[in-house]
Amino acid sequence: MHLIHPADERVRPTPLADRVAWLRRLSGRRWFRVAVLAGLVAALEVLVLEGWIRGARVPPWDFLGAYAQEAYWWWAHGGFFDPVSWIPAVRGGYPSSLSLQNSAWYLPYGAVAAVVPLTPWALAFLSAVHVAFGSVGAYLLVRRHGVSFLAGLFAAAGWFFAVGAFSNAEHPDIARGYAWLPWVLLVASTRWPWRRWWSIPVATLVLWQATSGVYPGMLVAYACIGAVWVVLQQVQSRARFADLLLPLGIGMVAALLLSMVRLLPYALGNDLSGVRAPDASEWSWSMLLSLQFGYDYGFYPNDISMRSFFIPAAVLLAALFARPGSPLTRLGLGILIPAALLGLPLFPWFDALQQLPGLSLSRFTMSDFKVFMLFGVLLLAASAVDGFVRHRAPLPWQRTRVAAAAAVVVLLAVGGLLARIDLRDYALTLAVLVASAALVLAVSSGRRDLAALLIVGVVASGGLWAYSNRGPWRTDRVEAELGRFDGLVGELVAATEPQAGDRRPGRTPLPADVDLDGIRSTEWNVAYYTGEAALGGYLNLKGNTYFEALRSAISEGDRAEQLLAFLSRPGTAITAAAFDEGCAEEACGGVRVTPVAYEPERLEYELQATTAGAVVLNEPYYRGWQAAVCAIDACATSAPTATDGLVTVDVPEGESRLTLTYATPGLGTGWLLFWAGAVIAALAPAILWFSRRRRAGPDGRGEIDA
Template sequence: MRFASLLRPSKLAADAGHSTAKPGHPAWHGLAACIVLLGLNVVLFPKHWMGLTSFTYDFVMHYYAVVAYWMSSVAAGEWPHWVPYQALGYPLAMNLQSGIYYPPFWIFPIAGIPYDFHAANIFQIIHVYAGALGMYCLARTHFKSTFMGFLAAVCYHLYGGFFTNAEHPDIIRSFSLLPWLFWAFLLGEGPEIILYIKGFSYNLRIIYRNFLIPPLLYLFIVGGYPGCMIAGMLCLFVFVLVQTVVAIVRRQRIGAFLDAAVLGGLTAIGIGMAAIYLLPGFRLSGELVRADMTQSLLRWYLNPTQLGSLFYTSVGLGPDISMIGMQIPVVVAVFLPFVRRSDLTRHCPFLVVGAVAAVMCISSLEPISSTLMAIVPPLSYSRFPAGDYRTLLYMAVLFLALSGVNNLRRSPEPLSLRHLIILAAAAAVVLVGGILYLALAIPDAAAAAFAFALLLQVATLTMMLAVLAVLVRMRRMPARQRLAFSLMVPMLAVVSAWPVLDSMSSFWKTPLPINVYQWNGVPDRLGNELHSASIFRQHLTERPARLPAPHPHNLSWRGYLTGEFMITDLTGSQSKSQAAVERNTALQNFMMQPSGFLAFDCAQIACDQREINGLNMNSTAEAVDVTLRTLSFARNSIVHEINLPRRMLVVENETFAPGWTAKINGTGARLEPVRVDGALRGWVLPAGHYKLSTSYQTPLMQSGAGISLAMLVAWLLVVGLYAHARRSARTVLSPAMARTAAA
């Protein structure tokens, strides 16, 4: 039997789902929503679009510089395996936040567009817009309503995390991709296809959007923040699990298990597609200091008081509000009293995900989350649960609030005085809650900003109640009443959110930091190219002396842009080699020198070990009969002239990392380095006069690339097989999907 013959519609499905069923959402609805959301994006970020302001703090520091560096590298035709200019030298693959495998970034080097500060800002703004579009697709599919999809997109575009966390581009990319992932993991309502096996028929709810899981998951893994990736993977697993349990409760047992198996297979393909990023990162993770202290890392949780940032400004709720911003527009939040019991069932997967996120990110529930981390160790890699899980908590509360809006909007009963009283009571709760926060939780330094934002929120709620009071008098014109209601809520949602976001403006907009770079003689561009492009035209015979760690205002990360050799880097991912140097004054002095060597007689030390410790780094670098000289110093390779009278250990003043190898005169077997004093690169070399060519290749990169390519081919084959099977079997859409075909 051909595979395609296993997939065919049942007679009932065929009769009920004739192709005469028309989509409930005309294409122009989606186009109009995209245009309006783009307009909202421009209104929120006008000076960012024009290049007059920038996102703040870390955004213009290491985050910008490392991307500009590798873009210049690949544009010059050189893969940046090793970065010699920062932190004494390190493998780029060890920096999981570089974004080098994130395809949208490659538009810049391929198209020859300089990735300057202005371009970096626009790139992030577009991701905020893309996140809103993802929420539009998710909510429109889930609520089966274009309006609800649009309102959800407006709220998500105003999500506080996009603003308070704007300094961290990888976290913003994670926030942007999360709605898309949940949309892709959302199963169809009814049986999409009927699978016949050995006389039994099974209803499957797998649809085309589910096959977007692999590429979306790939983007989420390689482009997002690793902590958000861990949080997202856990919550997506819970999301699929709850959908499966709900289907089993509805007596769709075998079909539910098959659906879960397909989603699991697509997830595995997506993870496999990211192997080129994951395998080298996993191999090099042991080189990080934090690898030995994962369980003891200080974690950043939301305390119960900070949950107020779901509705109020985050100003005053903590010394650093970057990890706590959420902010559902209060105009939408006041509709929570209209949530029905049936909504809890309808949103069950999202609510359970929100509950899991709450357990993982709220400080008072830390004993439970710590137990889960002990059971599932990868969960402990999340250092900032507050930042990693809050979006999922936000989405659960947002969907409940949207349900209240939807229930009132679609109710057969016109707006009445009773509805107005309930909304007024909810607005009063917002006011009283804000006053209590102001009196009990907000420090004096932030009281004025918090009070002003609260005042404008209450003013917007008062305006909404006034408009609703007018609409109540239009009871005999329900169509106009509903239209006016639908226009009012999104507009006032923006109005109520703006003062909250503006009160936190120091975290997402500041005058362009070009002055900081220009003061230090490091502009982001030199003519029509990036400043960092000049690095790859340099040809060094040896490495010059390294520079001491300057104050961050003096651009301690400027080596990415200028080619200067810095001993530090502005990142929390410190390597063990760098940490070992910082603990040893003799190593520090040795590493600060230009390219240099120390030679030790193997007759006096045990050379045949992978690690050698306790050497005297203050000894003379060269004996009378020893010649050690650097002939060529490049980023991924170094060539030395070696002249040794006997077998010796030659130690470079360069850091050790897995992936370095060497050849003598370019021939013979590759030599592996030994780790010296926990930090340095040492070579056990034979007697003789020759050239030693050392080179760096990212560990497991080729294996990862092969797996990624194989998974990409597997995904294309699966999509093609599914499409062919549906066409061959002439499978029709179920009635439920006919109503959401546009999704």
């Protein structure tokens, strides 16, 4: 008989105590891992993107064009629940709903705009945040698919240097496509915690904001490859309908409905029958050199922002050692291969694919699908690193993989020589490439103690590449703003005063000898910040019939000079007959105009017409204009027509009051659909809970699998 002291009874572990202790240890590990991940991402942000964060540097070129100005105007002069309908700043004015790339409805921009104006500094800071966001998303995606902590950090570092964040920094919506991709793939997987009450609302938020913030052409690629991803997830996990397809479908429907407040006005207000430019993607085998080398050489095709296929050396080489049978290996190949087949113009079916629904929306199909090719390589590399750490058994075809890694190094060096690249400029790049190859070979051969150095290799390769190719993503902010706008944007915004009055002010006229390039110059876009209005300016409404008609009329039509003069006047109207005779001002207009009230989307005039007939206003015509004409005895409402791209309205003889209002087509219906999506997302947890309760067995433990 063994006696137990009462004190020993009190300290004896119990199952509950064991559970609590285990949770404490687990919680400690989790917080440690969170701290390490946060430290890694924060360190990379400071080392690589500190210029964006401090405001000393910003992306160049298009970043300082309409991307920045439209976002500033939409959030400064309206906002989420009071959206701007008409923007008068450039090209005579235009509906905000027709610009899908203006960052309207995109909540990260709205959150910053609630604190500070969306100046280029603020937008560059947001770009840096998106790079970190994408890096964390890559970590979570691979970790949720069962890889080790080290492999997760490897993926986070690799996707921090996702090529689009740098080469496409001038195009925020394309760069955002790289940041949102791992999050979208995560919520479209069985590894998303669909049984949590918050899973569908958060998934809806992710899908909705990705739809709002990503370049439209990339969204088509998201849809195509995303469908493949979901099929792979379903086949790989054999999940029940209620475990993936049902909640994901609910989230997708809710996200689509939330997006209708943006997409429906675009569809209803647009006439896309205009000529669309053919796809501009070109392929050259020399582009494989951009896997490691710079991409500003003349022998590359395509725009400089669309050329690079850079992958950090350690990621590129580790992908060759992906472990067969790993879920990430299958998923990586599952998105890499179809993305290449659909996106690379080297295949004979590329042109035919452009006829498929949606694929003709973008002129840069290769760039749209490239993000999936590169992310597929990252998944293969994460699978390999996880195998290095967890498995001692040698990989099948190990010698073949080693030979392939060596061949990659040799072919890149030889290719650089054949392309007449001065390899002396890339001595460090080649050194990091060779060192990464040696490290990958060592770790794959059993030196697991060196695996952590793979992350160092990723950072070295990515950082060296980024700073060796600074032009596309980094320029001095002050110099850029002064050179583009003759002033600092923050000061211009602070000095802006509201323009009050009963008549629309005149627009900044164009030079007499201006050509199309002069009209499209971004120098006129300063009007977004000053509150003035301009006839010129860079604006991307390509394919819109009304936009193209007015552009053609003022740049190459017989009445170009007359139209420019008429549009530059303060708000007014002349008879259609006077307009046909070349009149461009009230003095010869055949109608007396007395302004009554003005807002950007609403103009009101007292008219005195000698005869009944049509009058032409110096406002660009787009779908959505509504005219109310009130004479002494009656009022009539009508939809204006277009004359050479200008609003035209029929008025009676004598005195009348004309009220011209721009109402965004479909906005009311869009809001109804938006709130329907919000209700679905909010009620989805309860719906699924009742559904699961109904399917549960008598003992409440769920269905019995056969």
